[in-house]
Amino acid sequence: MSTTGPAAPLAGDAASRATAAPVDAAARLRSAAYARLLVLAAIIGAPVSAAAYFFLQLVGMLQSWVYEDLPRAVGFATAPLWWPLPMLGISGVLVGLTIQHLPGRGGHSPVDGFNPGGVPKPVELPGVLLAALASLGLGVVLGPEAPLIALGGGLAVCAVRLSRRDVPERVGAVVASAGSFAAISALLGSPITGAFLLMEASGLGGPTLGLVLLPGLLAAGIGSLIFVGLDQLTGLGPVALAVPGLPPFAHPDIAQFGWALVIGVLAALVGSGIRWLATALRPHVERHTVLLTSVVGLAVAGLAIAYLAVTGHGFADVLFSGQAELGPLLQDGAGYSVGALLMLLVCKGLAYGLSMSSFRGGPVFPALYIGAAGGIVLSHLPGLPMVAGVAMGIGAMCAVMLRLPLTAVMLATLLLFADGLAVMPLVIVAVVVAHVVSAWLAPRQPPSSPPGDAGPRRPLPR
Structure with missing residues (x-):
């Protein structure tokens, strides 16, 4: 349902x-x-x-x-x-x-x-x-x-x-x-x-x-x-999605448009792998729901523990949706080594796929977090400022995991406040590439099932 x-x-x-x-x-x-x-x-x-x-x-x-x-x-x-x-x-x-x-x-x-x-x-x-x-x-x-x-x-x-x-x-x-x-x-x-x-x-x-x-x-x-x-x-504090305090971004250049193509392809590969893991596990979990959902929970915990043991960073980086942790990650990205960021991507991505296979929640915020972490990793390479990498990573991963490209562009743009408009052309290119490549990687649906069809629709309750 x-x-x-x-x-x-x-x-x-x-x-x-x-x-x-x-x-x-x-x-x-x-x-x-x-x-x-x-x-x-x-x-x-x-x-x-x-x-x-x-x-x-x-x-x-x-x-x-x-x-x-x-x-x-x-x-x-x-x-x-x-x-x-x-x-x-x-x-x-x-x-x-x-x-x-x-x-x-x-x-x-x-x-x-x-x-x-x-x-x-x-x-x-x-x-x-x-x-x-x-x-x-x-x-x-x-x-x-x-x-x-x-x-x-x-x-x-x-x-x-x-x-x-x-x-x-x-x-x-x-x-x-x-x-x-x-x-x-x-x-x-x-x-x-x-x-x-x-x-x-x-x-x-x-x-x-x-x-x-x-x-x-x-x-x-x-x-x-x-x-x-x-x-x-x-006085409990805000709960809206917002990441203030990022460095200013002037305008995109040719090299960054090249990176948009690369990020779009990489996001399609990573996101499709996460979705494949969740889709492959779900039928097995549904056969023994209570037992295997608990086993999956223990596996997610194990990934968080492994991340803490290897990197020294808190296991909150791997656990949770990433909504509250996204701002600190972007603002303190310089404090993460490339190795720690790669370990974060692996552990968070696997934990995301495992969680989707068994638990209940939404796919948006982990996609934002993984996309941002990937953008920070790639920003260590020449020709890619961190803000541009983060924006393209967020947009591309959202496009793959949600299959909603317009929403992906909107989320990445609004999330970055003043930098959002300047980086929007790059986000659009990365989102389009990620959306198209992920469609090629997705399993083919039967001709009788329209794209995105979720099966018989249940009428409203009376």
Whole structure:
């Protein structure tokens, strides 16, 4: 089951209608029903974004408690070398039991990326939440974006159905999309980035695209204000993706465009290898979910321990999504030797593939982190400034792992603030090369299955 594309039912409906009769988007935009839908989206944006904010804060608190406070509480000055082993073993047991026994199997598998699918039923939301907290909070190498999309869409539909039982399927799909926009946009740093992500992931198009995006953008804009207000009110700190303080980048040159080709090809090879590992392992894990998910968790812990033992850097570089660790990596990149960075790439990449095969979470942030680390490694070679290498690495790895090239360009550009516009041409070249090469490397789909098809689509819950 896939829960990452809440607008997919509407997309399928729009496609069927497009063959039957043209859609008068302008008339719908002027209708009173659409105005009411916009008001509903604005109302939904606030509580869903607040729920997303506290979910992200809870994940951060769990990580800090498990790897900092708990070791001190049992008598260690810092977490000992073996500490990730029991934590990720416990994570595997909890996630395995959730997948095996709770409705919805804890949400969609991150191996599937952001494929279209249905909104989780209300009874499935506890399983999605538990699997996400057990995965992310205990150190699994996945991000929070996929659970946020599922929870945001599911909570939005639940809120509407509490006030009105007979919600039309099309309205429910747009409301779910708005909830997902609100939940994910502040995390990615911009409502526009969230719009690109969900637009590409859901496969929406044609005259109905704007009709679906407007409620989502409205909910996301209000949600961003909620994130800012809650941050100031609680003092817990921001949870959005941001990397300030990077050195300025003037403009690209011919040598850097050559590096864009190289980085695109390398990202396609690395990302395809990670995806192959996750795809190959998943069927075996699903046969003995609880046992093998725990074994995979122990393997992820072993990679983190090996990295710490060899490089002396903390195992947090390998564990977790990389969201909180990305800024320090970029700002302190000079403190990592080339050997340490290569070890980081190997351990993080393997841990990423293992985590995707078994646990629940999103693929975005580990891809950002691995792409940035790869860019730092290559910046030690002539003709490639660090900022350009990082931007191209981030964009190319995101394009491979998400298969969403527009979103990849947007993420890499917005992440680098003032440098983003200057480096955008290089990012575009690297993303296009990575996207095309990875498509050539991917297994061929049967002719009857359209690209990106996730199988039968489950209708919205009633």
